[in-house]
Amino acid sequence: MIEASPPDHSLHALYRDHRGWLENWLRRRMGNAWDAADLSQDTFLRVLGSSQSIVDMREPRAYLLTIGKRLMSNFYTRRSLEKAYLDALASLPEECMPSPEQRWILLETLQALDELLDxxxxxxxxxxxxxxxxxxxxxxxxxxxxxxxxxxxxxxxxxxxxxxxxxx
CATH class of the missing domain: 1.10.10 (Arc Repressor Mutant, subunit A)
Structure with a gap:
């Protein structure tokens, strides 16, 4: 009798087996392949940095989906915050307009505060x-x-x- 080889529970196998599925799921919800690809990659980076053992993972798609949904929610929150910030900037007189570097720093600070208070x-x-x-x-x-x-x-x-x- 031939024994089946044990399943490959590495991050590589998780990525190989589920990246396409996750990216397609995100693309259907976001309507944008580029953003979906970015969030898919970010999801696997979170898995890499997490304490969750890939070996013990029983429902990898559910786990990936949970992370992907959170990242998508953060993405839309960040986009909404950025839009509100840009709208506020548009109402400023030109002489009060911050430089591109200052705008970037302000936006990053607003995002950090939003995450902190979330x-x-x-x-x-x-x-x-x-x-x-x-x-x-x-x-x-x-x-x-x-x-x-x-x-x-x-x-x-x-x-x-x-x-x-x-x-x-």
Whole structure:
């Protein structure tokens, strides 16, 4: 009796067996082959950097799909943020227009902030932004959002904890 050889559970085999499928799935949802190819590659880079063992992976397509969906969501969030930024730039007078280098740095900073705050619950994010961007005090924030000052303090503590944990 001939024994079947064990399955090849390497990243190479995962890529070989599923890249085309994942890229096609992304292309159908995004309507753009170039972006789908980029996100497919990014998905495999995430797998490479993850702690998930490829050997123990029972449902590789489900795992790849989960990562691909998250990356696609991030892609559209980033694109929406970039559009809002470019719209805001378009309304500036020419003499206030930042240089291309400054625009790039600002956009990268906005994306990093968006990613940083992404893990916060919406009310916590709102309180944090009112405090940090508008410079409002806790009492003012509480009045504006119709919550107690104690709730504002609790939300700010959660936001700071979130930011500090991401720094570690």
């Amino acid at each position: 893990g916060l619950a919406p009310p916590v994010r709102r309180v944090f932004l009112l405090s940090q961007l508008e410079g409002l005090g806790y009492r003012e924030i509480g009045e504006r959002l119709d919550v107690s000052e104690r709730t504002v303090k609790r939300y700010m503590a959660q936001a700071y904890e979130h930011c500090l944990l991401l720094e570690l």
